[in-house]
Each structure stands twice: as C-alpha cells, then as structure tokens.
Amino acid sequence: MSSTTPTTTSPSPLKAPQHILSLLSTLHARSLEQESQLSATGKVFSSTVLGDLEDKKNSSTTSTTTAKADFDALMLDKFIALDEDKCHFTYQLLTALRATNVVEAGTSFGVSTIYLALAVSRNMAATGKPGTVIATEKEEQKADVARGYWRECGEEVEGVVDLRVGDLLETLKEGLPERVDLLLLDIWSALALPTLKTVLPRLRAGSVVLADNTISGAEGYKDLLAFLRAPDSGFTNVTLPYTNGFEMSVYAGAE
Ligand SMILES: C[S@@+](CC[C@H](N)C(=O)[O-])C[C@H]1O[C@@H](n2cnc3c(N)ncnc32)[C@H](O)[C@@H]1O
Incomplete structure (x- = not known):
C-alpha cells in the first residue's frame, strides 16, 4: 500500500458542461465581489449585519417599516449566493x-x-x-x-x-x-x-x-x-x- 498522503482536496463533484461551470464561477465571483465592495464602502455585508438588519426588520418598533424597506432595497441587486x-x-x-x-x-x-x-x-x-x-x-x-x-x-x-x-x-x-x-x-x-x-x-x-x-x-x-x-x-x-x-x-x- 502506498504511504503517499494526498495533498489537495477533491476536485468539484459537479458534472456539467463547460459553459455552466464557467457561468457558475462568474456568478460566485460576482457575489463575493459585492460582499467585499460593501465591506470596503463601510456598508459591511456579513451574515452578522444581515442578522442585525433582519432583527430590525422583524421587530415591532415604529421604525419597522423603514427598516424593512431599507433592507429590501439593499438586497434587491445582491446575489448573496450560497458559498x-x-x-x-x-x-x-x-x-x-x-x-x-x-x-x-x-x-x-x-x-x-x-x-x-x-x-x-x-x-x-x-x-x-x-x-x-x-x-x-x-x-x-x-x-x-x-x-x-x-x-x-x-x-x-x-x-x-x-x-x-x-x-x-x-x-x-x-x-x-x-x-x-x-x-x-x-x-x-x-x-x-x-x-x-x-x-x-x-x-x-x-x-x-x-x-x-x-x-x-x-x-x-x-x-x-x-x-x-x-x-x-x-x-x-x-x-x-x-x-x-x-x-x-x-x-x-x-x-
Ligand atoms: C440568501 S438569498 C438566496 C440565495 C440563493 N439561494 C443563491 O444561492 O443564489 C435569499 C433570497 O430570499 C428572498 N426572499 C426573502 N423573503 C422572501 C419571501 N418571503 N418569499 C420568497 N423569497 C424571499 C430574498 O429576496 C433573497 O433574494
């Protein structure tokens, strides 16, 4: 039995034509780019902030309507794609x-x-x-x-x-x-x-x-x-x- 240890993780399990694989790479990259751009502009985009915004949106305070509208507007052009x-x-x-x-x-x-x-x-x-x-x-x-x-x-x-x-x-x-x-x-x-x-x-x-x-x-x-x-x-x-x-x-x- 060989004692060689694999040094890399498995390649993608995905079986799909090249044009789909390319599209997926592009879309994941855009999603990550959006997240980092928002972080860079001070509008930090992380699941923690998302959670805070969600909490505000779901609270029963008087600012709920504004918070919900802000949240929906912020998310309208965002991928937020699954990693x-x-x-x-x-x-x-x-x-x-x-x-x-x-x-x-x-x-x-x-x-x-x-x-x-x-x-x-x-x-x-x-x-x-x-x-x-x-x-x-x-x-x-x-x-x-x-x-x-x-x-x-x-x-x-x-x-x-x-x-x-x-x-x-x-x-x-x-x-x-x-x-x-x-x-x-x-x-x-x-x-x-x-x-x-x-x-x-x-x-x-x-x-x-x-x-x-x-x-x-x-x-x-x-x-x-x-x-x-x-x-x-x-x-x-x-x-x-x-x-x-x-x-x-x-x-x-x-x-
Ligand atoms: C985290 S994103 C989904 C990302 C997607 N699964 C992907 O990987 O590309 C969540 C989405 O849920 C949508 N959403 C929020 N509330 C919803 C509702 N009540 N009914 C249907 N969709 C809703 C949002 O507009 C948002 O686009």
Missing part, C-alpha cells in the same frame, strides 16, 4: 439521496438553484423518475434575472425548475410534490421555521433539511434550531463546519 463549497456539498448530497424533488427557500439570482437542478436532472435520468426543483423568490426583478441564467444553462437546468414568485409562505401552500427529498433553507432566518412547517407534511422519511449560516445566525434561527433539536422532533441534526455553519437535519418521517 461554492456548500453548493458542492449540496450537489453531492442530492446525488447520494438520488433526490428528484427539491424545494429551495430563497432563490435570489438562482445560483444555488443551478446546482439543485443539475443534480435533479441527473437523478431523473438515472432513476427514470419525474422530478422538479421548486424555487422561490419574492422579488420579480431578481426572478427575471435568475430565469435568464437558467436559460443560458440550457434544458438540463431550465427544464426542471418551477419558480414561484411571491412570498414563499403563500406560493408553497399548494402544488408541492407528494414526497420532497430535500429542503434548502437559504432565506431570511425569521422565515425558516414557518417555511419548514409548510413543507414538513411532504418531507419523506430520510429526507434532508439544510439551513445556511446557522452558527453566525444562531440568534435569528433560535426558533428553527429549537424545533429541529427538540427530542421528539423526528430530526437528527449536525452542524457542518462550513463558514458560518450549515445545518444538516435528517428527517426520520412522521410517527
């Missing part, structure tokens, strides 16, 4: 689950959605099952941009995404698949638990819920994490050590 390594993990997990039905809470310009769609398309081809990626975005103009990127990717992506535009607590009320394999919570933290409760009746035994930034956003996610971690929740949980935390919860199924 590339988390996207790779999610793609890999979907492959392991052979997932064909996925719900994404929070789509923005649709970067993470591209990974979800690529995995679901491959799983559909491998299993012969139908499938879908339900994407959700409240801002019409962000949804339009996302559709453009998916079109650029081609049928493998565009063909499996069902984008619901509007408040996801409304748009997810109907038309969910019978059995959902994975729910990605990449949404303002106050919406995470209500979203989970909306999708929960459709989660299959062995399905996975992923929630982003659960370490840095632990305060905002307090209710979600308490729900998931309650002894009788039906979930087992692990906080993956990606930047700012990435919670992976496996659902055992309804009693």
Whole structure:
C-alpha cells in the first residue's frame, strides 16, 4: 500500500458542461465581489449585519417599516449566493439521496438553484423518475434575472425548475410534490421555521433539511434550531463546519 498522503482536496463533484461551470464561477465571483465592495464602502455585508438588519426588520418598533424597506432595497441587486463549497456539498448530497424533488427557500439570482437542478436532472435520468426543483423568490426583478441564467444553462437546468414568485409562505401552500427529498433553507432566518412547517407534511422519511449560516445566525434561527433539536422532533441534526455553519437535519418521517 502506498504511504503517499494526498495533498489537495477533491476536485468539484459537479458534472456539467463547460459553459455552466464557467457561468457558475462568474456568478460566485460576482457575489463575493459585492460582499467585499460593501465591506470596503463601510456598508459591511456579513451574515452578522444581515442578522442585525433582519432583527430590525422583524421587530415591532415604529421604525419597522423603514427598516424593512431599507433592507429590501439593499438586497434587491445582491446575489448573496450560497458559498461554492456548500453548493458542492449540496450537489453531492442530492446525488447520494438520488433526490428528484427539491424545494429551495430563497432563490435570489438562482445560483444555488443551478446546482439543485443539475443534480435533479441527473437523478431523473438515472432513476427514470419525474422530478422538479421548486424555487422561490419574492422579488420579480431578481426572478427575471435568475430565469435568464437558467436559460443560458440550457434544458438540463431550465427544464426542471418551477419558480414561484411571491412570498414563499403563500406560493408553497399548494402544488408541492407528494414526497420532497430535500429542503434548502437559504432565506431570511425569521422565515425558516414557518417555511419548514409548510413543507414538513411532504418531507419523506430520510429526507434532508439544510439551513445556511446557522452558527453566525444562531440568534435569528433560535426558533428553527429549537424545533429541529427538540427530542421528539423526528430530526437528527449536525452542524457542518462550513463558514458560518450549515445545518444538516435528517428527517426520520412522521410517527
Ligand atoms: C440568501 S438569498 C438566496 C440565495 C440563493 N439561494 C443563491 O444561492 O443564489 C435569499 C433570497 O430570499 C428572498 N426572499 C426573502 N423573503 C422572501 C419571501 N418571503 N418569499 C420568497 N423569497 C424571499 C430574498 O429576496 C433573497 O433574494
């Protein structure tokens, strides 16, 4: 047996045509660039600040309306894309689950959605099952941009995404698949638990819920994490050590 130790991490697990890989690199770079530009101009853009803004937005003080409008305006042209390594993990997990039905809470310009769609398309081809990626975005103009990127990717992506535009607590009320394999919570933290409760009746035994930034956003996610971690929740949980935390919860199924 060789004693050579590998010195690099694995290459990307993603199987996709070069034009999609190039597009994803460009979009991740733009997302990171936006974050650093905002930091440089003093408008620090981090999950902590995002959390503060969210807290203000969700508070019941008289300035709530202004804070919410400010927050929405600030976010309108922002990718806030799921980190590339988390996207790779999610793609890999979907492959392991052979997932064909996925719900994404929070789509923005649709970067993470591209990974979800690529995995679901491959799983559909491998299993012969139908499938879908339900994407959700409240801002019409962000949804339009996302559709453009998916079109650029081609049928493998565009063909499996069902984008619901509007408040996801409304748009997810109907038309969910019978059995959902994975729910990605990449949404303002106050919406995470209500979203989970909306999708929960459709989660299959062995399905996975992923929630982003659960370490840095632990305060905002307090209710979600308490729900998931309650002894009788039906979930087992692990906080993956990606930047700012990435919670992976496996659902055992309804009693
Ligand atoms: C963190 S971003 C999603 C990033 C995306 N998953 C990606 O990796 O590219 C969260 C998005 O959720 C959207 N959002 C916020 N509240 C929403 C709601 N009530 N219904 C649907 N989308 C909402 C925001 O407009 C924002 O674009």
